[in-house]
Amino acid sequence: MNSAVKNRIKDNAFKYFGIACTSFGLLMLAIFIGNILIEGVARIDWDFITNFPSRNPEKAGILPALVGTLWIMGLTAIIAIPLGVSAGVYLEEYGKKSRLANILEINISNLAGVPSIIYGLLGLEIFGRILGMGGSLLAGASTLSLLILPIIIVSTREALKAVPKSIKEASFAMGASKWQTIWYQLLPASFGGVITGIILALSRAIGETAPLIVIGALAYVPFVPASPTDEFSVLPIQIFNWISRPQKGFAINAASAIIILLLVTFVLNGVAMYLRNRWQKKVKW
Amino acid sequence: MNKLEAQNVNVYYGANKVINDISISIKPNSVTAFIGPSGCGKSTFLRLFNRMNDYIDIFKMEGKVEIDGKNIYDKNIRVEELRKQIGMVFQKPNPFPKSIYENIVYGLRIQGIKDKNILDETVEKSLKQAALWEEVKDKLKNSALALSGGQQQRLCIARTLAVEPTVILMDEPASALDPISSAKVEELIYELKNNYTIVIVTHNMQQAARVSDTTAFFYMGELIEHDATKLIFTNPKNERTQNYVTGRFG
Numbered sequence A: 001m002n003s004a005v006k007n008r009i010k011d012n013a014f015k016y017f018g019i020a021c022t023s024f025g026l027l028m029l030a031i032f033i034g035n036i037l038i039e040g041v042a043r044i045d046w047d048f049i050t051n052f053p054s055r056n057p058e059k060a061g062i063l064p065a066l067v068g069t070l071w072i073m074g075l076t077a078i079i080a081i082p083l084g085v086s087a088g089v090y091l092e093e094y095g096k097k098s099r100l101a102n103i104l105e106i107n108i109s110n111l112a113g114v115p116s117i118i119y120g121l122l123g124l125e126i127f128g129r130i131l132g133m134g135g136s137l138l139a140g141a142s143t144l145s146l147l148i149l150p151i152i153i154v155s156t157r158e159a160l161k162a163v164p165k166s167i168k169e170a171s172f173a174m175g176a177s178k179w180q181t182i183w184y185q186l187l188p189a190s191f192g193g194v195i196t197g198i199i200l201a202l203s204r205a206i207g208e209t210a211p212l213i214v215i216g217a218l219a220y221v222p223f224v225p226a227s228p229t230d231e232f233s234v235l236p237i238q239i240f241n242w243i244s245r246p247q248k249g250f251a252i253n254a255a256s257a258i259i260i261l262l263l264v265t266f267v268l269n270g271v272a273m274y275l276r277n278r279w280q281k282k283v284k285w
Numbered sequence B: 001m002n003k004l005e006a007q008n009v010n011v012y013y014g015a016n017k018v019i020n021d022i023s024i025s026i027k028p029n030s031v032t033a034f035i036g037p038s039g040c041g042k043s044t045f046l047r048l049f050n051r052m053n054d055y056i057d058i059f060k061m062e063g064k065v066e067i068d069g070k071n072i073y074d075k076n077i078r079v080e081e082l083r084k085q086i087g088m089v090f091q092k093p094n095p096f097p098k099s100i101y102e103n104i105v106y107g108l109r110i111q112g113i114k115d116k117n118i119l120d121e122t123v124e125k126s127l128k129q130a131a132l133w134e135e136v137k138d139k140l141k142n143s144a145l146a147l148s149g150g151q152q153q154r155l156c157i158a159r160t161l162a163v164e165p166t167v168i169l170m171d172e173p174a175s176a177l178d179p180i181s182s183a184k185v186e187e188l189i190y191e192l193k194n195n196y197t198i199v200i201v202t203h204n205m206q207q208a209a210r211v212s213d214t215t216a217f218f219y220m221g222e223l224i225e226h227d228a229t230k231l232i233f234t235n236p237k238n239e240r241t242q243n244y245v246t247g248r249f250g
């Protein structure tokens, strides 16, 4: 057998191995989603979405948890996006050489690997106790913001790095200041990457349960949170709560709530993809 | 008075000295060509005049560089102001990933000019000056990246002209272009020299001979000879210049 043939066999072997691995992952996901759908779809109706939790699984709904999740998403976005993007811009464009930036950089990479429950403890102490926010939406969103900041910072930096140097040079040569170059050239040109990072980060935040439980999010909320200082629950906590009940009815409710949570995530990702594609049509190197 | 002047300039990249005691005077409304073998310091020297080397961490310079008798490395010079006076065109066309229109008005926008009439007028005037108006006047809102390489380069020249500089620095502006586009850019340089002081780096001897009034020959970080282009190409004083322009090395 000559080496070209051998290489081709290896090539093919690897290709099929890759396909097998990918299919395995997809298959597991499909089984999981299929299972959830079979169990939960029938239970979803308008009442399920607009009802409060109840001791009776047939009457129980997800309204407070769903509204809580939307609140948390919104607040986390408001807190984390400006902070994360600014920090990314600073580290990439301003702080490159400084010692401070170096220290920050190492810490940010480390932060991305810290278990989320630790963030919960941090949030409980700082936001809940010291700043007196208690178990409010604001405390929860602040904690989740900390958790996802590293993701936003890193992806902002990557996106900025991907902008060709020639664009920066051209802008400077036209007499633009550093800030103008960032604002008019670098950020628009890296918008796709930045937005992808933001959405990934927010999707992560939506699914988080542990840190919110630690800061004192409630499992049973008989009201719809109406302001950032209100206490709250979120879908993952509601799901967790239902799953831990012995009655079969609650297991079905949990499946239905998972479907809603997945829908919210898909919508979020869909918006991200739409924005990114729209933007990338305009920006091509 | 000289438009541009450099006196006893040294440039270092880290410990590496790449410009060695160069002095040069450049007259207003003239075209000066910088020639010399690769790596001899032409780009580095050119970029001294709009302080584009400032972004290189290990860059260090000594000496004086003046425009209209003012030292541009003075502490109270604002680089942004300086660069409105001294435009630059790069080797590879680098339009912004925006519309043709937005490319041209960028320099005005960053100066805070919002008046639509002024912007519109500037777009038309600059594109006409850069001999691009006829080709793009119906698609000003289209992406600049959809233009051909030659058109992109003329757009970059138009963009530079839009802020009405007095000096234009060009670093091999035609080297990435096909012969026809290249000829167009050359023609353009020839036209512009009535109103602008142009310094152009080029590896193309014919091009240097065609467009420039004076030519400066650089070799290993030194300025070997700067004289009328005709003299440099027909009767240079230095033997190395002679060898270079006749293609015997480099």
Ligand SMILES: Nc1ncnc2c1ncn2[C@@H]1O[C@H](COP(=O)(O)OP(=O)(O)OP(=O)(O)O)[C@@H](O)[C@H]1O
Pocket (backbone or CB within 6 Å): B013, B018, B036, B037, B038, B039, B040, B041, B042, B043, B044, B045, B056, B058
């Ligand atoms: N950013 C940099 N950092 C370190 N050294 C550099 C840098 N840029 C250029 N140099 C060095 O400085 C010297 C002059 O480079 P320069 O780019 O000015 O040459 P050039 O004459 O323009 O060459 P070419 O004709 O190939 O464009 C070279 O030795 C080069 O290696």
Ligand SMILES: [Mg+2]
Pocket (backbone or CB within 6 Å): B042, B043, B044, B171, B201
């Ligand atoms: Mg060069």
